[in-house]
Amino acid sequence: MDTMDSVNISELMQRIGEDARAAQRVLATVPTEAKNTALLRAAESLRGRKADILSENAKDMAAGADKGLSAAMLDRLELNGERIEAMAVGLETIAALADPVGTILEEINRPNGLMIQRVRVPIGVIGVIYESRPNVTADAGSLCLKAGNAAILRGGSESFHSSNAIMQSLGEGLRSAGLPEAAIQLVPTTDRAAVGEMLIMTDYIDVIVPRGGKSLVERVTAESRVPLFKHLEGNCHSYVHADADPEMARAVVVNAKMRRTGVCGATETLLIDRAAAGSMLQLILSDLIEAGCEIRGDAEVQAMDARVKPATNEDWDTEYLDSIIAVKVVNGVDDAIAHINRHGSDHTDCIITENEAAAEAFASKVDSAIVLVNASTQFADGGEFGMGAEIGISTGKLHARGPVGVEQLTSFKYIVRGRGQTRP
Numbered sequence: 476m477d478t479m480d481s482v483n484i485s486e487l488m489q490r491i492g493e494d495a496r497a498a499q500r501v502l503a504t505v506p507t508e509a510k511n512t513a514l515l516r517a518a519e520s521l522r523g524r525k526a527d528i529l530s531e532n533a534k535d536m537a538a539g540a541d542k543g544l545s546a547a548m549l550d551r552l553e554l555n556g557e558r559i560e561a562m563a564v565g566l567e568t569i570a571a572l573a574d575p576v577g578t579i580l581e582e583i584n585r586p587n588g589l590m591i592q593r594v595r596v597p598i599g600v601i602g603v604i605y606e607s608r609p610n611v612t613a614d615a616g617s618l619c620l621k622a623g624n625a626a627i628l629r630g631g632s633e634s635f636h637s638s639n640a641i642m643q644s645l646g647e648g649l650r651s652a653g654l655p656e657a658a659i660q661l662v663p664t665t666d667r668a669a670v671g672e673m674l675i676m677t678d679y680i681d682v683i684v685p686r687g688g689k690s691l692v693e694r695v696t697a698e699s700r701v702p703l704f705k706h707l708e709g710n711c712h713s714y715v716h717a718d719a720d721p722e723m724a725r726a727v728v729v730n731a732k733m734r735r736t737g738v739c740g741a742t743e744t745l746l747i748d749r750a751a752a753g754s755m756l757q758l759i760l761s762d763l764i765e766a767g768c769e770i771r772g773d774a775e776v777q778a779m780d781a782r783v784k785p786a787t788n789e790d791w792d793t794e795y796l797d798s799i800i801a802v803k804v805v806n807g808v809d810d811a812i813a814h815i816n817r818h819g820s821d822h823t824d825c826i827i828t829e830n831e832a833a834a835e836a837f838a839s840k841v842d843s844a845i846v847l848v849n850a851s852t853q854f855a856d857g858g859e860f861g862m863g864a865e866i867g868i869s870t871g872k873l874h875a876r877g878p879v880g881v882e883q884l885t886s887f888k889y890i891v892r893g894r895g896q897t898r899p
Contacts, residue, residue, distance in 0.1 A: 513652035532553065575621075609638045674695060692706065715828075716834075717751045742800065746802075863880065
């Protein structure tokens with residue numbers, strides 16, 4: 476699988492870092508039109524190379540099946556015509572976004588005549604370490620490019636062939652726009668030592684975005700000397716309040732869990748008020764079970780349906796990424812909030828209710844990057860937020876939080892203009 480027969484990983488990553496830094500100095504000041512041309516040509520290439528991309532993805536799917544990847548993980552890995560088209564549309568959507576670089580965020584006119592501007596600028600070189608989902612190659616590369624950043628992408632071994640095929644289209648876009656090909660680079664090896672090198676490349680990488688399972692994020696957090704936009708696990712909750720509309724609750728919960736079980740915005744725990752359990756819970760459980768979901772519940776939930784398996788303490792802290800959900804009965808909104816703040820991962824949580832006071836309490840007190848009222852947690856996606864795509868959902872609180880799109884991949888600097896002022 477590895478394209479490098481014999482290579483010094485440290486030297487390889489050094490070259491990639493040097494090339495990325497040189498490319499970023501060019502990207503920082505290129506016209507918006509050039510970046511957009513690269514994105515639009517890459518979208519055309521994705522459509523034109525669909526058969527090749529699907530052929531390469533088939534290799535990854537076969538290898539994944541041989542490895543025993545779960546159905547949910549295989550779903551994350553799989554590409555089809557619809558998903559390739561979605562990638563192409565994502566590139567076009569990003570091209571249509573306003574260019575954030577050079578935006579004046581604030582102007583301050585001082586009494587001494589100094590005029591100070593806070594101006595949006597690229598971060599520099601972004602490293603992205605991700606697993607399984609090959610579409611991240613297109614999403615991350617294009618977002619970094621639009622924001623004037625160079626990107627070093629290290630995809631997972633599971634999606635190695637697919638990611639390389641997608642990278643071919645990104646490269647075509649860059650070449651057609653006359654931009655440096657090193658603006659977006661895919662690490663050409665599955666050797667895990669490449670990840671270790673990225674984590675210490677402080678001279679070349681300005682921030683790293685880890686996007687993957689808990690073990691990947693824990694390793695990156697423990698070892699990285701480069702600042703991180705952490706994309707932690709999505710232990711997401713849907714909470715059915717006593718004043719929820721029953722039909723809305725049924726539809727939202729099933730969608731939040733079962734639309735795609737392998738995405739980070741999938742609901743993993745359902746909380747329901749004791750006051751609503753008698754009238755709503757049996758119907759919701761039946762809907763989930765009929766959709767193919769395994770239920771793990773507390774004693775009250777088990778009493779509702781013999782098909783429910785007993786939940787353990789570990790279930791409340793688990794991101795299944797599979798057709799499994801933990802279900803717990805709670806005593807009102809404060810109990811639900813306490814459970815989420817204790818067991819959640821600060822990713823995405825939802826309340827279903829017609830009670831505005833309860834909705835406001837939930838929205839203000841649940842300390843997650845995304846809080847939804849009467850909408851599925853599966854909307855935790857930069858594309859759904861109008862960003863075109865996302866590089867991840869940041870669960871940290873510094874610089875970027877929630878979907879990381881074009882604007883979140885920029886920083887700012889101050890430009891101060893004077894007329895010869897000296898400081899007394």
